[in-house]
Amino acid sequence: MRKRRSLVNKVSVCYAEFGVRVPNTSGGAYMYSYVTVGELMAFIIGWNMILEELIGTSACACALSACFDAIANGAISSSMESNFGTLFGGPPDLLAFVLTLMMGGVLVAGVRKSVQFNNTLNLINFCVWVFIMVAGLFYVDTTNWSEHGGFTPFGWSGAFLSGKE
Numbered sequence: 240m241r242k243r244r245s246l247v248n249k250v251s252v253c254y255a256e257f258g259v260r261v262p263n264t265s266g267g268a269y270m271y272s273y274v275t276v277g278e279l280m281a282f283i284i285g286w287n288m289i290l291e292e293l294i295g296t297s298a299c300a301c302a303l304s305a306c307f308d309a310i311a312n313g314a315i316s317s318s319m320e321s322n323f324g325t326l327f328g329g330p331p332d333l334l335a336f337v338l339t340l341m342m343g344g345v346l347v348a349g350v351r352k353s354v355q356f357n358n359t360l361n362l363i364n365f366c367v368w369v370f371i372m373v374a375g376l377f378y379v380d381t382t383n384w385s386e387h388g389g390f391t392p393f394g395w396s397g398a399f400l401s402g403k404e
Contacts, residue, residue, distance in 0.1 A: 257271070258271075261274045261275065268284055268288065269284055269285045272284045292346070293339070293343075296338075296339050296342045296343070300338035301332060303334075303338060304332050304334040304338065307334060308334075317330075319331055319332070
């Protein structure tokens with residue numbers, strides 16, 4: 240553990256020094272590679288970053304589409320299969336495709352629009368969290384806090400140690 244901390248500290252100091260030595264950069268991987276190793280490597284790294292964003296977005300869109308399909312009891316996938324058939328052993332996931340295109344559109348719109356969209360999603364997430372907390376208050380059974388040794392039968396050290404492993 241001590242060696243890993245030492246390595247992390249050395250890497251952070253090197254990265255900080257590297258950032259100081261490259262003037263007028265915003266700190267992105269593309270700009271650092273462009274300044275230090277050239278245009279070809281920056282081109283490859285830039286497309287790698289776009290591919291990484293696309294894969295991450297499409298994976299999240301597939302998961303969200305699967306959640307919507309589960310909420311609809313499989314109606315979305317069965318409708319796609321009946322209308323379009325199967326592709327690679329399953330129905331095409333047009334909802335995930337549309338969600339991926341929408342997220343790409345948000346990114347292309349610029350940083351300001353992307354931040355506004357992110358803030359909107361965070362607000363929706365917070366409102367859902369508040370709703371779950373308030374709705375859960377009606378189902379609290381306070382006898383669980385006093386039986387079996389109380390709320391924390393092993394104390395706070397037990398609670399913190401339970402998350403250690």
